[in-house]
Amino acid sequence: MKKLVLASLLSVSVLGATSAAFASNTADTTTATSNQISKTPAVTDASVSVTAGDLTLSNVTGKDAFTSVSATDLLSAKAAGKTAVTVAGQDLSATVTDQTLSHAGWHLNANFSGFAKADGSNSLAGALTINNKTVGTTDVAVDSATGDAVDAATNGVITDTYKSSYDVPTNAEVGDYTGTINWNLVAGPAK
Structure with a gap:
């Protein structure tokens, strides 16, 4: 038990x-x-700001020295029925920095005052060509970059080089001529 x-x-x-x-x-x-x-419920408000940078043009070639043309060249061209002799300029370059984050790209315009002697007399009626575009007194788009090209570029920096030439008219007078190329950078694609 x-x-x-x-x-x-x-x-x-x-x-x-x-x-x-x-x-x-x-x-x-x-x-x-x-x-x-x-x-x-508990919440935390969060925020972040993304600020746009600038669209800038820099390192533009300071001078474009065209090769000289001789009287013999002009007279020979005139005898052959030509109205101008094309002379090469130096390679021009420019750097565009696009940090706007717009993804719209940009275009670079140029216009040209024309050639004249130092005293303003005897302008040349020739034609300036930059990047295969004839540049006159009104803006012409000589370069551009799409938004994709800007996005792919390191820090949005694109440097390009442009060929230039000038058609010296066969009726030009002897002398030294100067002119001014004006560059204008514009946001967005060329219209």
């Missing part, structure tokens, strides 16, 4: 300990879950 009472007591003890362990775990889970629930 002692064995039976001892076995019964042992069974009740094990069953009580197991029930207490389960009850303890359930109570802890409920408490932890109820502590994490919040009735009011």
Whole structure:
């Protein structure tokens, strides 16, 4: 009988300990879950600003020295029925930096005052060509870059080189002539 009472007591003890362990775990889970629930949502406002940079033109060639043309060249051309002798200029270059982040690209215009002697007399009626475009007194687009080209360029910097030439008319008078090429950088594609 002692064995039976001892076995019964042992069974009740094990069953009580197991029930207490389960009850303890359930109570802890409920408490932890109820502590994490919040009735009011919490928010954090965040912001960032992206500022546009500039569209700039720099490192433009300062002088374009065309090769000289001789009287013999002009007279020979005139005898052959030509109205002008084409002389080469030096390579011109310019650097455009586009950090506007517009993705619209840009175009570079040029216009030319024409050649005249230092005192303003005897202008030449020839034609200036830059990058295979005839440049007169009104703006002509001589270069451009698409938004994709600007985006692909390191820091939006593109440097290009342009060939130039001038058609000296066969009726030109002897003398030194000067003129001015004006460059204008415009945002967006050429129209």
